[in-house]
Amino acid sequence: MVGGNTAFVDNPSLTDRSGKKRRRKLVRVILDNRLQIPESSTLVQTAGETPTLIITNSNNETKIETLSSFGVDVARSDARDLKSVLEELRKRGLQSVLVEGGNEIAGAFVEAKLIDKVSFFYAPLIIGGSFAPNAIGGKGVNNLDEAFRLKDIEIIKHSEDFEITGYPFL
Template sequence: MRVTLKLATSLDGRIATASGESKWITGEAARAEGHRLRAEHDAILVGVETVLADDPELTVRLSSPAASRNPLRVILDSRLRTPDSAKVAAANTLILTTASPRSVGQAEVERVADAGRPTPEAALAALSRRGLTSVLIEGGGQVAASFLRAGLVDRIEWFRAPILLGGDGRPGVAGLALAKLAAAPKFRRLSVEALGHDLWERYERI
């Protein structure tokens, strides 16, 4: 399974202000590239906190033929807090949970463990059983950190806007609990491209 982490942050790695405001950190060109990345993957994965905070559609919105391909939307939701009214509570959505399954709109619900949170390994195993081979992680910081801690992120697509949100902003990657620098996940930069006022940086795992 190829795992790509997509980040859209300020220069200091924040995805939202302390109050949760996040639309829009990056500009139109960066957002368009983000939709193209969605179209290139079999699934888009977010945590339930992103669903509750932003109510995203997680669809591909492009003017090209690629717009007709919408990947499976995957929500990590340990306690099944995704509301029936959420935009993702529809067909072509899979909710992975550790709670007793129940209906959530038209989404499919699958229990992947009996306790705790759905682990990155369990999530990828569930997607592999469906024949999927690539997933784009779009948020939030806790989900990004969990996949990085597990060593499962193969590539990072990082869109950075020329703004600073400060230490009270919400981080794109939550705590990694690193005791030593040697334990930090390591990546090699592949390219840097200007998209209007934003930067698009691409990395692969070493």
């Protein structure tokens, strides 16, 4: 799952690179109330091959019809209402969601306490700078006592990158 801004700016593929055998294809989900995703995006262009769902409250029928013509499934719901988003996914038989980002959506899920596992993937790069992108947006915390803490932490190396996985104390 990504937000509309991430889909627009990053043009991700959202492909499954886990190597795991799946009972069914994974569904790519985009939360995009403004329907800003371009028809030329990888997600739209490959929707016929990989199930793609956009959740939006937009009334732009022309854009919805265009996206549908590429095989994109469009669901009407407020993408900012995460509980209704998860209910929509449940109705479609989806029981597990990987929230990839961007940082606004990741932060919204953290603040709403709608997560049960966290995985951070790090590349050996240092970006730096006061305005450098971060993984989790939202309000943040005022002091470390309020910080989001993880337990049962596991660290896995993937080539040059590494993954830190943990489970939240909620």
